[in-house]
Amino acid sequence: MIKKQPIGIFDSGYGGLTVFRAIADLLPQYDYVYLGDNARAPYGNRSFNTIHQYTWECVQMLFDMGCPLVILACNTASAKALRTIQQRDLLNEDPAKRVLGVIRPTAEVIGNYSDSKEIGVLGTKGTVQSGSYLIEINNFFPDVKVYQQACPLWVPLIENGEYDQxxxxxxxxxxxxxxxxxxxxxxxxxxxxxxxxxxxEKIKDYLPEGIKVVPQGDIVAASLRDYLQRHPEMEQQLSANGTQQFFTTSDDTMDFDHHASIFFGERVTSEFIALK
Structure with missing residues (x-):
């Protein structure tokens, strides 16, 4: 008999909660475990090796909590750690487990949003330097021109509660x-x-009329739904009681809960989990 287990969702901090929100809205039946590595956030300016190390440690924590499938709801981790995790680490850990990111599912559809076939990508320094979006979007839409822009101060503004000031x-x-x-x-x-x-809302205020702004949450949620439809062997492993658990590597769970509730759009109550 297959043991039913939750879906793991990882982010270096709070941002992945916007993706989790979209996933939970589209697929509310499953059980979820969210882990934010707030003790070591932000990841954006760290090296490839450090981001891989931190991300893999957290993925293993979610595996230890029973998750057979983990979503890296973080562009920096997806850009700098996912490939190594998929091609090396999982083979040593458990080839039956799966780790998915947010870059490929976004790249698969983003070209459909543009009429001019010219797209701007706004991301952290780490995501932009990795060139992941340039490579992935070109794979699916070779006729689309991609322009990148690092926005290194946006995450600190958001995490310090200044995003609407x-x-x-x-x-x-x-x-x-x-x-x-x-x-x-x-x-x-x-x-x-x-x-x-x-x-x-602030971004829209400073854009010329006619420019589309595309967040990733709904795209990643739809991609996960399609993935589970195409992989019944994974879907059958997932428990479906509609539960949600939140963990943070920060020992200040009250601070996490305050910020997380803003990102998630409803009250969040978390538990502290110690880094190994």
């Missing part, structure tokens, strides 16, 4: 101006960081 306006406008200066034909902007949906 006047002080954030300067940095929102600054990075939007920089990406749009790369081409007058950009008609679609991808928010390639799961924190950025909290800035969505």
């Amino acid at each position: 006047p002080g954030a306006d300067y940095f929102v406008k600054k990075y939007l101006d920089q990406v749009l200066a790369q081409s007058a034909n950009i008609d679609t902007l991808l928010l390639a960081c799961t924190h950025y949906p909290l800035l969505l």
Whole structure:
């Protein structure tokens, strides 16, 4: 008899909760365990090796909690750690387990949003430097031009609760101006960081009319649904009681709960989990 187990969702901090929200809305029947590595966040400016090490440690923690499937709801971790985890680490740990990211499912569809076939990608320094979106989007849409822009101050603004304050306006406008200066034909902007949906209204305020802004949550949720339909051997392993658990590597769970509730859109109550 197959033991039913939850889906794991990982992020370096809070941003993955915007993806989790979309997944839970689309697939509410499953059980979920969310893990935020808030003690070591942010990941955006860290090296490839460090991000891989931190991400793999957290994936293993979710495996230890019984999750056969883990979603890296973090663009930086997806860009800098996912390939090594999939091609090396899982083979040594348990080839039957699966780890999925957010970049490939986004790249598979983002070209369909653009009429001009010119897209701007807004992300952390780590995501932009990895070139992952340039490579993946080109695989699916070789006729689409991609322009990247790192927005290193957006995550600190968001995590410090300044995302809806006047002080954030300067940095929102600054990075939007920089990406749009790369081409007058950009008609679609991808928010390639799961924190950025909290800035969505400010972003729209500083964009010319007609430019689409695309968050990732709904895209990743739809991709997960399709994945489970195509892989019944995994879907059959998943428990379906509609439960949600939240864990953080920060020992200040009250602070996590406060911020997480904003990202998730409803009250979150977390438990502390110690790093090994």
